[in-house]
Amino acid sequence: MENGISTDAIVLVAGILLIVGVLTTKFSSRLGVPSLVLFMMVGMAMGSFIYFDNAKVAQMIGVLALVIILFEGGIQTNWSSLRPVIIPSLSLATFGVLITSGIVALAVKLILGFGWLESILFGAIIGSTDAAAVFAVLKGQNIKPRLGATLEAESGSNDPMAVFLTVAMIEMITIPDSSILSLIGSFFVQMFVGVILGLAFGKIAVWGLNRINLDAGGLYPVFATAFALLTYGITAFFHGSGLLAVYISAIIIGNSDIAFRHSIFRFSEGLAWMMQITMFVILGLLVFPNELFTAGNLLNGILISIILILIARPVAVYLSTIKMNYDHRERIFLSWAGLKGAVPIVLATFPLLANIEGSHEIFNVVFFVVLISCLVQGSTITQLAEKLHLVGPKLSEPTHSLELISLGKADAEMLEYRMEEDAEIVGMSLLDIPFPPGSLVNAIIREDKLIPPTGNTVLKGGDFLYVLAPRKQKKSIKELLSKKKDMGTEQVG
Template identity: 75%
Template sequence: MFVDILQTDRIVLLAGILFIAGVITTKFSSRIGVPSLVLFIFVGMVMGSDILGIIHFDDAKTAQMIGVLALVVILFEGGMQTQWKTLKPVIVPSLSLATVGVLLTSGIVAVAAKFILGIGWLEATLFGAIVGSTDAAAVFAVLKGQNIKKRISATLEAESGSNDPMAVFLTVALIELITLPDVSIFSMIGSFFLQMSVGVLLGLLLGKLAVWALNKINLDSSGLYPVFATAFALLTYGITAAFNGSGLLAVYIAAIIIGNADISYRHSIFRFSEGFAWMMQISMFVILGLLVFPSELFTVDIFVKGILLSLILILVARPIAVYLSTLSMKYTYKEVIFLSWAGLKGAVPIVLATFPLLANVEGSHLLFNVVFFVVLTSCLVQGSTITILAEKLGLNGPKKTEPIHSLELISLGKADAEMFEYELEEDSALVGKTLIEIPFPEGALVNAIIRKDELITPTGRTVIEPGDFLYILSARKNKQLLKELLEEKSKDEILEESV
């Protein structure tokens, strides 16, 4: 009994150390130009058996479980941050990249893997499927806070958020073909369309249900709303998987619906989800780092084969797939180059590489080590140069404005009120008016204004300027009226649009 308690205490201590190490690495990552997820992996590798020997971990099943859970949370947070007005124009190219692009990338890499790794065609195709998709966790982490043009960043985020189901399906299908030779390819094709259809349908339904529940159910504490929203993400994945649908696709679609709806305690939900996603990202990459043994990974054989396959994936397979997938979709050659280079690999390929291990596929340890090496190469080479490439190609958009200050209400209980945050754009009808001139709904009160990173204490004579962040306390019943008032455009802007 006493030994068990000591063991538990040790695990808690190690968890604290790992999270602190993970958080600190994010501070250094921006300074040295290396994506934080690479440093998370290195933290796991250093703490593992081959180097410091603090933690011995070789449980692929547990790593897979934690990886899938982390992906659900990361996709949920990424989906909520995706704006529908930005996503809508790029749905077609994103879906093309997520399906045709993944197939083309997987096929080209499979041919290379057949000869470089010296394995069978099915095993080579399995390797191609595992590394064929763009990783959502890596893309969201690298693009977060960057001022890359909205059309390009939206394409990448939508592609990475929706192509995981294709990679998962291909990986599972190929493992079945290897281990169960009697399986029909045609039945698998039918299963794919069924999984995607169920994923889309349940994602839409459960997303709308989540919005309704968040707005209608009055909880006793504001801190429960973020937990409630996250619970819907897990519920969406679980229910969809139970109906043989794509749980990851359902979560991403539900998150987009929730993120673009008017929901109670929106600010709290977003901040909680962002923090939780970081926590799961650190956990996932550290554990995946623990799972690999550097003594097996950094051998001459793995190094040479990994470098060759990485070069083919980055310089041949991905560019061809992007070019053919976006043909006649009005992307410039510079944008195609950037989309090709930004096809980051991350947690998903490593998690998928555990599938063959658990299924005892012949040569699965070789596949896992080479996949891990390819992911490290992609993150180090592509991830650290994305911002530089965007600048060189002239694909940077306007600088993103985020308020440094934030106002939070700890708990309003059953007061049925909420703090709303809104950024005023140049075409807003409120710009140039004093607060006393603006017909706010009854009871609404502007508590603070953030202007150029400074806190302004509002008075009735305060004049609204473009770029101001307004923090308004109002009853929830007036949410729609307040939204219509804040989104009203100036008369000049309306005249320009009508011409």
């Protein structure tokens, strides 16, 4: 309104941007370019018609979007895949970010001629692997589970280190008398508070989703999303890492038995896409092409990108995963998959708001480095995984999900479960399987085809079972479906 733009015009532009963003995802796979790059391009193109230079608003939208994206990524994370890679992921999220930031800082000092504090600030901004970029690029790709889990856990947990380094450098630049020891202490406090509150809110969210009977099924996804926002807000209020807390709470929610599970997952996925489109378009609007694509920025951005991609990230990966059972091929892939995305651009708005000298140059070069990372690394990550033989067979996913519309008031749930090849009940007929009283197999999806269940239907590995059961039987049904065959007995037989 202050710029003479009516509310109707803003709503119209928002609708156009979202439609263009959604259609962009369709073309991104055909062009072999990550959709987030096209989102930024859309924003830059719209900048020719819309003037936007409010870094504060862009930062607020960016943080809100990251909360939603991390929440969606967390609930999709399988704890059984994540648990074995916690140590290497945390090593990459801490020591890896420090090493990457340090090498990039040295390069910036030599290339851009900044002072040491400003150079370290630049390195801190660009040092972390971006969750939005990693989740977007790896979604639907059957990368080796251990590697995919490592990247997702690293990108979901390394934001606190990047944010801490960025804020610490800004404080040291603007307040020369700042104590390094107090800054380091605040980092550990942020991590500790983030972990504790993330665990607490995750448990509370699971309890609330399962105990509170809402009148409308559509309220359950809203309720879950509200917990994500609440987790971030309260954690930040107590000076903890809100992003880390959101990611941890989401992992707990996603790996628990919760009411309206599929609705929550689908809603979160759609909302995450909407926020991702909005965030990258807004960040694209914040850039002025005539300032970004100058000879100096192009040359500096390319040089820093080469050092970041080919030197800083590989060195960080190799040093951070010493004696952690990753072979040479896996380390090469982890090095190449250190994608940069929204987080560096959002962090690059911090110096702008703090009026740091050279902040506009920092923002433009960071933006250009992110573009190169997404274009070069993001568009080739799958091909590299295939050449390194790190891609498994394509996993089938159900084309439909079933849920009870009245689940909020009914004492029953529709459970979906994918049968593993080594499950004890695989090869048995439904009539011979000791399902708990009151439970009923409603549908079986096999190779994208519906198999009407009868007593003589024999289960196969890869089948998707939809079982209607009383809530009190959920645990026993999960145990029955997930129980593995006794290999010793099988071999003797």
